[in-house]
Amino acid sequence: xxxYILCLILFAVGLYCLLxxxxxxxxxxxxxxxxxxxxxxxxxxxxxxxxxAPILDKYGAAVNFVDPLPQALILTSIVIGLxxxxxxxxxxxxxxxxxxxxxxxxxxxxxx
Amino acid sequence: xxxxxxxxxxxxxxxxxxxSKFRKGSSALLVNLGGLLLLFFSVKSIFWLREGVRVxxxxxxxxxxxxxxxxxxxxxxxxLVVNLVGFLALVYSIDYIKKYSSPALxxxxxxxxxxxxxxxxxxxDMFNLFVFIEITSIASYALVAFGVxxxxxxxxxxxxxxxxxxxxxxxxxIGMILGSVSTLNMADIGKSLLALxxxxxxxxxxxxxxxxxxxxxxxVPFHAWLPDAHPAAPAPMSAxxxxxxxxxxxxxxxSRVMFNIIGFDRTISDIFIWLGIISMFVGVILAxxxxxxxxxxxxHSISQIGYVVFGIGLxxxxxxxxGLFHLFNHSLFKxxxxxxxxxxxxxxGTRQLDKMGGFSKEMPxxxxxxxxxxxxxxxxxxxxxxxxxxxxxxxxxQAHNIIGGIVCIVVxxxxxxxxxxxxxxxxxxxxxxxxxxxxxxxxxxSFSMVALALLCIAVGLFFAPFIDMVxxxxxxxxxxxxxxxxxxxxxx
Numbered sequence: 001x002x003x004y005i006l007c008l009i010l011f012a013v014g015l016y017c018l019l020x021x022x023x024x025x026x027x028x029x030x031x032x033x034x035x036x037x038x039x040x041x042x043x044x045x046x047x048x049x050x051x052x053a054p055i056l057d058k059y060g061a062a063v064n065f066v067d068p069l070p071q072a073l074i075l076t077s078i079v080i081g082l083x084x085x086x087x088x089x090x091x092x093x094x095x096x097x098x099x100x101x102x103x104x105x106x107x108x109x110x111x112x
Numbered sequence: 113x114x115x116x117x118x119x120x121x122x123x124x125x126x127x128x129x130x131x132s133k134f135r136k137g138s139s140a141l142l143v144n145l146g147g148l149l150l151l152f153f154s155v156k157s158i159f160w161l162r163e164g165v166r167v168x169x170x171x172x173x174x175x176x177x178x179x180x181x182x183x184x185x186x187x188x189x190x191x192l193v194v195n196l197v198g199f200l201a202l203v204y205s206i207d208y209i210k211k212y213s214s215p216a217l218x219x220x221x222x223x224x225x226x227x228x229x230x231x232x233x234x235x236x237d238m239f240n241l242f243v244f245i246e247i248t249s250i251a252s253y254a255l256v257a258f259g260v261x262x263x264x265x266x267x268x269x270x271x272x273x274x275x276x277x278x279x280x281x282x283x284x285x286i287g288m289i290l291g292s293v294s295t296l297n298m299a300d301i302g303k304s305l306l307a308l309x310x311x312x313x314x315x316x317x318x319x320x321x322x323x324x325x326x327x328x329x330x331x332v333p334f335h336a337w338l339p340d341a342h343p344a345a346p347a348p349m350s351a352x353x354x355x356x357x358x359x360x361x362x363x364x365x366x367s368r369v370m371f372n373i374i375g376f377d378r379t380i381s382d383i384f385i386w387l388g389i390i391s392m393f394v395g396v397i398l399a400x401x402x403x404x405x406x407x408x409x410x411x412h413s414i415s416q417i418g419y420v421v422f423g424i425g426l427x428x429x430x431x432x433x434x435g436l437f438h439l440f441n442h443s444l445f446k447x448x449x450x451x452x453x454x455x456x457x458x459x460x461g462t463r464q465l466d467k468m469g470g471f472s473k474e475m476p477x478x479x480x481x482x483x484x485x486x487x488x489x490x491x492x493x494x495x496x497x498x499x500x501x502x503x504x505x506x507x508x509x510q511a512h513n514i515i516g517g518i519v520c521i522v523v524x525x526x527x528x529x530x531x532x533x534x535x536x537x538x539x540x541x542x543x544x545x546x547x548x549x550x551x552x553x554x555x556x557x558s559f560s561m562v563a564l565a566l567l568c569i570a571v572g573l574f575f576a577p578f579i580d581m582v583x584x585x586x587x588x589x590x591x592x593x594x595x596x597x598x599x600x601x602x603x604x
Contacts, residue, residue, distance in 0.1 A: 011284070018273060031276055038283050045291040070290065073239055077283065080246045084276055087250060091257055091269050098262040109263050 003044060011037035024092045024102045028085060035081040039074045046070035113160070114168040114181045116153060117191065117230035120146050125223035132216035140206050143219040147199035150226065154191040161188050161585060167236065167603045175236075175601060176300040182236035182600055185585030189436060190233040190364050192582065193443045196567075197355045198226050201348040204451055204560035207553070208347060208458060218258060218346070225251035225352065229360050236600060238286050238296045245282070245328070245361045249275050252357055255349045256341050267337075267344035274337045278327035285320035288313060299600035302373045306594065314374055321369050322383060329362020331421060332391040335414050339398075342413065343406035343463070347454020350406060354413040355447030359439055363417065367424050372589075372596035376427060384425025389516055391418030392523045399530055405453045405463045408534065409446065412489065415523060416442045422520070423504040424590070426511050433587040434503030437579060441496040441571065445488040448564040452482040455553040455561065456538060465537040472539040474550040477558045479539045481565040486535055488568045490528035496572040 014037055017030025046067030054065040092102070099107050124146040132139040160166060166183040173179070202222065209215045228248030235241045253275065257268035290296060292313050293304035305314060323334070330338035342353050370380050395415030402408035420442065423435025455478045456471065457463050472479040488495035491502075501524055508517035552558065571578055592599065 011280075015277065018277065024269070027273060031273070034277075034280050038280055038287065041284070042287050042290075045287060067294075069296075070287075073290075076239075076243060080243070080250075083250050084246075084253075084272070084279075087253055088269070088272055088276075091253075091265055091272065094257075094260055095262075095265045095269060098265065107266055107269075109266060 004041070007037055007041050007044060010040070013037075022104045024095065024104060027104075028088050028092065031088065032081070032085060035077070035084075039077055039081075042070040042074050042077070113153075114166060114183055114234055115170070117150065117195075117234055118227050120150055120153075121223040121227035121230065125220050125227065128216055128220045128223065139216045139219045140209075143223055144199075144202050144206070146223065147195070147202040147226070150195040150230070151199045154188075154195040157183060157188050157191055158582060161185060165599050165603050167600055175297040176295045179240050180236040180297065180600070181234045182299075182603075183234060184596075184599070185587070185589040186364070186368065186436075187233050187589075189440065189582055189586035190360060191230065193440055194226065194229045194233060194356050194360060197352060197443050197447045198229070200560040200563055201351050201447065201451075204351075204454070204557050205346075205348045206556040208454060208557060211458075212258065212346065218255070221251050221255050221258075222349070222352075225255065225357075229356060232360050232365060236298050238289065238298055238301060240296075241298075241365065242279070242283055242286055245365065246279055248357060248361050249279060249328075252345075252349075252353060256345045256353075258346055258349070259344065264344040267340035271337045271341040274327055274334075278324045278334075281320050281327075282324035285317045285324065288317055288320070298368075298373055299597040302375075302594050302597040303601070305374065318370070318374060318380065318383075321366065321374075322387075325362050325366035325369070326387065329358050329366065329417060329421075330414055331362075331387045331417065332394045332414065333387075335391070335395070338414060339407055339410045342410040342450075343404060347406075347450055347457065350409075350454070351447035351450040354410065354450055355443040358413065358417060359420070359443065363420055363424070363439065366421075367590060371591075371593055375594050381425050381427045384421050385513065385516060388418045388420075388422025388425055389519050391415065392422065393418070393519055396523045396526045396530070400526065403465050405456065405465055405534065405538070406450065407463075408465075408530070409449050409453060412527065412530070413442075413446055415527070416446065416489065418523075419501065419504055419520065422516055423500075423507065426504075426507050426513065426516075428507050428511055429587060429591060430503055431507035431511065432590050433579065433583050434500055434507050436586050436590075437503060437575075437583045438497070438500035440583070441488065441500050441568075444564055444568050444571065445485040445495075445497060448481060448485040448561060448568065449489065451557070451561050451564070452478055452485065455557055458553055458557070459550045465534060468538045469541050469543045470539070471550055475539075475552050477552055477561060481561040482539070483535060484565040484568050486531035488572070490531050491524045492528070494569075494572045496568050496575065499572065499575045 014030050014034030018027050021027055048064055048066055051064050051066035052062040054062055054068050124143050128139045168181040170179040209218050228244050231244030235244055253268055253272045256271055257264050295301055327334040342350050392415050395411050399408050399411035420435045420439045423431045488497040491497045505517050505520045
């Protein structure tokens with residue numbers, strides 16, 4: 001159980017970093033931490049102690065095997081995370097060209 | 113036939129960068145043909161539904177093992193909304209996008225957006241739903257930043273941060289469900305959750321889903337990104353964002369999960385009703401003081417989404433029908449208003465209402481269509497917005513929700529006042545020294561606006577047959593509640 005709590009603490013650290021930090025780069029890092037906490041959570045869902053790979057071979061099926069479905073989902077989720085991070089970095093570079101700063105408090109032309 | 117709704121736009125997105133290398137204008141032609149085909153199939157899907165719910169098994173694997181795509185009444189309504197507004201926005205883009213440097217990239221992203229939206233609507237698998245939501249979101253982040261001006265980038269960054277938080281919360285909830293019932297098929301989850309001994313997990317997931325989809329739908333405590341992001345995008349994209357995206361990945365996904373998977377009860381009904389009332393009220397109050405036309409429209413979107421969520425949350429047949437009917441109507445008139453704003457900006461170069469004035473003579477098409485849209489959104493009979501608002505208000509009083517009913521009426525009046533301001537400043541007032549040399553927008557832009565205005569009037573005049581044909585099956589799909597599992601698992 002404690003491992004799930006640690007995983008959710010990691011999630012909270014990422015969320016805090018994403019929402020509170022003022023530097024754009026730190027926000028990107030925060031998003032990364034948050035996404036990986038979720039990925040870790042999915043992997044933990046499928047984990048079994050001393051589990052084997054779920055392969056059906058000539059010796060028969062594995063008895064105590066690791067659930068492969070969350071791992072397959074996480075592959076997709078990692079790719080999505082890569083896309084979002086790449087877009088975020090691209091927007092940050094363009095923002096830096098316009099404002100010459102990474103500080104979110106100085107990037108404030110929109111309000112109301 | 114169901115995967116065709118995802119295949120056509122994906123194929124367009126793949127082909128556009130290739131064909132645009134050879135001939136410059138070909139990307140617009142290709143993507144518009146794709147949009148027309150999608151519209152044709154989504155109108156046809158109304159008639160498919162008469163033979164019952166359709167289920168397509170991807171790769172031939174039956175649930176609960178494989179991924180499935182489903183078509184029921186609610187999906188048909190949303191397909192119609194997505195592809196109708198999508199096609200007209202694409203036609204409008206032919207002229208509008210000429211002022212941007214790379215139309216091919218714009219059309220590619222737009223096709224990906226359509227693929228994601230159609231996928232969300234027909235998906236019958238939780239994780240698949242998440243993937244399509246992410247395709248939609250990434251395409252919209254990129255399209256909001258498409259102008260690469262300082263304001264566009266800032267709005268896109270804000271949208272990206274809050275959108276990613278929403279996606280992560282949704283994924284966390286899906287993970288919790290997967291961990292406890294070991295299945296991802298929506299129908300199967302609905303069946304398995306009923307058998308769970310403890311309701312704590314369901315409560316936890318409800319909270320996560322309301323936060324995640326609420327952020328995507330910009331309901332009021334979660335609305336901060338919308339007034340920045342929607343005005344920053346190019347006009348046809350704003351029309352898509354306000355008219356379709358917040359409804360599909362927000363309201364549609366939320367109601368599908370709450371009604372058909374988790375099960376609608378008193379608590380969820382209260383959450384919907386209060387989110388709706390607060391959104392209606394706060395959105396319209398914030399809209400009053402706005403002078404930027406597109407920003408004003410964005411705040412009105414928050415308020416109108418409040419109507420939709422309030423109507424659905426009442427849970428009575430009339431309330432749900434009113435909410436879904438308002439969802440359809442809002443997609444028509446709000447996208448029309450954003451296209452009008454785009455035409456004004458195209459002609460005059462400004463979005464500030466106090467700098468415009470007396471355009472009704474020079475721009476008769478824009479002026480007339482925006483009048484139709486303004487009267488529709490304000491709920492003046494016989495335009496389409498009137499009937500849906502009337503249904504929601506009657507449903508509110510029938511359900512003894514007096515506060516909600518009164519808020520609906522008051523917000524309707526404030527909306528009317530706000531749009532009279534728009535009409536006066538942009539079109540009818542006569543002042544000296546405003547921008548001269550205003551011309552009516554080119555043919556394709558006018559075509560989209562006229563088509564949407566005619567649809568507003570037609571739906572308003574023939575609302576009864578329209579409700580019978582499209583809205584009632586959609587409301588039945590939600591009212592069926594957890595029977596969804598039996599219907600989907602039993603079909604095909």
